[in-house]
Amino acid sequence: MDKDAENLMIEVQLLLNAVYLKYGYDFRGYSEASLKRRILRNLAFSGYRNIPELLRHVLCDKSCFEKLLLDLSINVTDMFRDPLFYKAIRDQVLPDLKKLPLIKVWHAGCASGEEVYSMAILFFEAGLHQKTQVYATDFNEKILIAAKEGIYSLEKIKGYTSNYHQSGGKSSFGDYYAARNKHAAIHASFKKNIVFAHHNLVSDGPFGEMDLILCRNVLIYFNRNLQNRVFDLFNDSLDQGGYLCLGSKESLRYSTCSDGFEDFVPKEKIYRKTLGLPV
Amino acid sequence: MIDAVVIGVSAGGTTALRILLPCLPVRYNLPVIIVQHSHPGSDDFLTRYLNDKCRLMVKQAEEKEPILQGIIYFAPPNYHLLIEMDRSFSLSVEEPVNFARPSIDVLFETAAEAYGSKLMGIILTGASADGARGLMKIKSAGGIAVVQDPRTAEAEIMPKSAISAGEVDFILPLEAIGKFLARLSDGVML
Numbered sequence: 001m002d003k004d005a006e007n008l009m010i011e012v013q014l015l016l017n018a019v020y021l022k023y024g025y026d027f028r029g030y031s032e033a034s035l036k037r038r039i040l041r042n043l044a045f046s047g048y049r050n051i052p053e054l055l056r057h058v059l060c061d062k063s064c065f066e067k068l069l070l071d072l073s074i075n076v077t078d079m080f081r082d083p084l085f086y087k088a089i090r091d092q093v094l095p096d097l098k099k100l101p102l103i104k105v106w107h108a109g110c111a112s113g114e115e116v117y118s119m120a121i122l123f124f125e126a127g128l129h130q131k132t133q134v135y136a137t138d139f140n141e142k143i144l145i146a147a148k149e150g151i152y153s154l155e156k157i158k159g160y161t162s163n164y165h166q167s168g169g170k171s172s173f174g175d176y177y178a179a180r181n182k183h184a185a186i187h188a189s190f191k192k193n194i195v196f197a198h199h200n201l202v203s204d205g206p207f208g209e210m211d212l213i214l215c216r217n218v219l220i221y222f223n224r225n226l227q228n229r230v231f232d233l234f235n236d237s238l239d240q241g242g243y244l245c246l247g248s249k250e251s252l253r254y255s256t257c258s259d260g261f262e263d264f265v266p267k268e269k270i271y272r273k274t275l276g277l278p279v
Numbered sequence: 280m281i282d283a284v285v286i287g288v289s290a291g292g293t294t295a296l297r298i299l300l301p302c303l304p305v306r307y308n309l310p311v312i313i314v315q316h317s318h319p320g321s322d323d324f325l326t327r328y329l330n331d332k333c334r335l336m337v338k339q340a341e342e343k344e345p346i347l348q349g350i351i352y353f354a355p356p357n358y359h360l361l362i363e364m365d366r367s368f369s370l371s372v373e374e375p376v377n378f379a380r381p382s383i384d385v386l387f388e389t390a391a392e393a394y395g396s397k398l399m400g401i402i403l404t405g406a407s408a409d410g411a412r413g414l415m416k417i418k419s420a421g422g423i424a425v426v427q428d429p430r431t432a433e434a435e436i437m438p439k440s441a442i443s444a445g446e447v448d449f450i451l452p453l454e455a456i457g458k459f460l461a462r463l464s465d466g467v468m469l
């Protein structure tokens with residue numbers, strides 16, 4: 001390996017270790033190439049000369065750490081991202097969930113909430129919103145605040161509207177938010193049954209008896225060990241017959257608990273925890 | 280002497296790749312990794328189409344997939360494609376770079392880290408400045424920088440920005456790049 005590349009890799013590991021020891025956030029099992037880019041980007045904006053200098057400030061100054069955490073956590077998201085995924089939920093998952101007296105949903109890695117409100121709209125349109133209980137979690141406190149607010153830039157709404165219709169939405173998307181200034185505020189009625197909470201997939205435990213778990217575009221950043229940990233966590237959190245939804249480029253295929261799941265909509269990465277064998 | 284080839288291409292790309300990629304012979308001993316700018320909602324039509332036209336296997340890169348020689352990999356639409364130090368792929372949904380996701384710069388920069396001087400970067404037709412930075416990074420890591428002759432490109436902005444960003448090794452028309460790539464597999468350099 002090239003000497004500079006090797007030294008950079010070592011400095012990155014030192015910084016991640018420092019973050020872990022000091023603040024408990026463990027990025028050591030994340031894909032390195034992307035982490036390295038994010039760290040260098042943070043470095044460029046912070047004005048520090050090199051990673052050791054950044055490391056020292058991260059240790060002494062919590063706000064410096066918080067900025068770094070924001071950069072490392074990659075909160076990019078959209079409403080109705082991958083419209084065909086939402087269409088599959090509409091057409092194939094909701095008709096089954098309808099039978100339950102109470103539907104428990106967990107969004108793991110919900111970022112600023114766009115995915116959560118997209119699902120809330122689907123539940124509303126299927127007449128299921130009264131009996132859903134939604135947990136939306138992320139390990140980034142700052143982004144959870146934004147998720148609770150549910151205020152998005154009007155500029156992006158045009159794309160979301162077209163996504164919504166591609167997902168099979170037949171209503172006027174404009175009915176679901178209030179436009180003010182340059183922003184669209186999701187109507188409060190969609191927030192009623194949602195609890196936003198801090199949860200770290202690397203270190204925290206399961207949530208009980210979920211019927212539907214969405215964890216999309218989070219696991220692409222985890223190495224295989226960490227992915228397996230999280231799949232076990234989801235396995236423990238799901239009821240028999242519950243659904244697990246991954247991002248379009250993520251897969252349960254290589255995981256150690258893939259046996260306990262069946263492909264439900266393979267193309268959209270919707271899996272179903274197999275029902276226990278009848279006794 | 281080279282372990283991998285990375286290619287960045289944008290507007291006019293489908294035509295250019297249809298000419299270039301079928302030039303590669305069977306038992307090609309390098310991986311070819313490509314970012315083609317595309318609409319975020321596009322499917323895998325391009326890779327399936329090229330897979331029919333080429334002697335080598337053409338596929339979308341998957342997360343954590345180890346990179347193998349003799350395969351032509353494409354970044355999936357709407358994801359950045361990155362290369363890890365152990366020479367496997369990563370995907371990311373980070374914000375677009377140069378208005379593009381996948382971005383050529385992201386692929387080229389991470390490839391330069393992983394492959395060092397054993398990398399060839401090629402910029403083809405396109406109406407964007409994406410890739411110019413990445414190509415410079417390849418060059419400064421000791422790799423080889425190739426740009427399609429702008430006069431032969433359907434869109435000249437991308438090759439032109441790559442050339443004006445810094446030193447490049449070869450400026451060639453498309454057909455010549457094809458022949459060049461075909462011979463590279465035998466360890467021959469032009």
Ligand SMILES: C[S@@+](CC[C@H](N)C(=O)[O-])C[C@H]1O[C@@H](n2cnc3c(N)ncnc32)[C@H](O)[C@@H]1O
Pocket residue numbers: 073074075076077078081108109110111112115137138139140143199200201202215216217218247372
């Ligand atoms: C790219 S966003 C995905 C948002 C949304 N699920 C989607 O698909 O559009 C990834 C989110 O995962 C969160 N995340 C990353 N690592 C995490 C961890 N260890 N525990 C909980 N959340 C995490 C980040 O903070 C970020 O908000």
